[in-house]
Amino acid sequence: MQLSKVIDSIGLTISPSAWNYRKKMDVDQEAAKKGQAVYSPRVLKIYDKWVLGFSNSLIWRCPTTKIRQLFTDHLSSNHLDIGVGTGYFLDKCATDPESRIGLVDMNENALKYASKRLARFNPETYKRNVTEPLLLACDNYDSVSINYLFHCLPGDIEIKGELFDEVNGYLNDDGVVFGATLLSQDIERPAAARMLMKYYNEKGIFSNEFDSLGDLMSAMSTRYRTFNVEVIGCAVLFWGKGPKRKV
Numbered sequence: 296m297q298l299s300k301v302i303d304s305i306g307l308t309i310s311p312s313a314w315n316y317r318k319k320m321d322v323d324q325e326a327a328k329k330g331q332a333v334y335s336p337r338v339l340k341i342y343d344k345w346v347l348g349f350s351n352s353l354i355w356r357c358p359t360t361k362i363r364q365l366f367t368d369h370l371s372s373n374h375l376d377i378g379v380g381t382g383y384f385l386d387k388c389a390t391d392p393e394s395r396i397g398l399v400d401m402n403e404n405a406l407k408y409a410s411k412r413l414a415r416f417n418p419e420t421y422k423r424n425v426t427e428p429l430l431l432a433c434d435n436y437d438s439v440s441i442n443y444l445f446h447c448l449p450g451d452i453e454i455k456g457e458l459f460d461e462v463n464g465y466l467n468d469d470g471v472v473f474g475a476t477l478l479s480q481d482i483e484r485p486a487a488a489r490m491l492m493k494y495y496n497e498k499g500i501f502s503n504e505f506d507s508l509g510d511l512m513s514a515m516s517t518r519y520r521t522f523n524v525e526v527i528g529c530a531v532l533f534w535g536k537g538p539k540r541k542v
């Protein structure tokens with residue numbers, strides 16, 4: 296058993312490497328809980344069809360194939376996925392059977408679902424609320440994905456962007472962070488997308504009313520030596536390489 300798993304299983308979660316990083320995000324913790332509460336076993340069973348099959352193509356206008364390509368381009372064999380859902384993208388895109396995979400999520404159902412699907416990699420699992428310090432006792436990763444997570448988190452992108460600081464604490468110097476998120480500002484939203492986003496925001500499933508492309512770019516430019524954003528429909532696909540270290 297890996298040391299990090301032993302430490303996690305006995306509930307000791309203090310990692311010296313994490314001490315320098317983020318404090319608890321200044322967000323409404325009730326809202327943070329709502330953003331993950333919807334992922335029951337029943338919802339997870341239909342997630343791939345409803346979100347990745349139907350909604351991505353027909354509502355958000357960002358076909359899942361585009362996000363798969365992002366994973367294929369940036370996934371390493373030493374990878375941490377944050378906000379795991381059903382584990383679809385790692386299942387489809389991780390090709391190296393020797394890959395080290397870490398999974399972080401606040402929702403036990405999602406962690407169970409994804410770790411079962413990815414059992415062939417014997418993943419490390421961490422039940423964590425990302426609006427709080429992660430305090431993972433583990434070696435760093437070469438790549439980290441945070442896909443479709445930001446739009447579930449409360450606060451504006453300036454606050455959500457603090458998650459990059461945390462992620463950088465677990466990323467090797469030439470590592471890459473990548474993912475996609477659905478925006479409300481600075482992009483064109485068809486009527487169906489506006490309506491569904493409004494509904495999800497009212498239910499607390501999404502908190503992305505103020506999320507803008509400009510804020511995401513500014514959050515990334517201060518934290519990565521190089522970064523890229525690409526808007527496809529209502530989604531922005533992003534990657535940042537080489538975390539800028541605070542001295």
Ligand SMILES: C[S@@+](CC[C@H](N)C(=O)[O-])C[C@H]1O[C@@H](n2cnc3c(N)ncnc32)[C@H](O)[C@@H]1O
Nearest residue numbers: 330331378379380400401402405424425442443
């Ligand atoms: C929309 S799903 C995305 C799933 C997957 N990344 C994908 O792209 O298909 C959001 C995931 O983030 C998790 N999540 C939401 N809020 C969270 C939080 N505050 N801390 C940790 N995980 C959270 C949910 O439990 C869920 O698994």
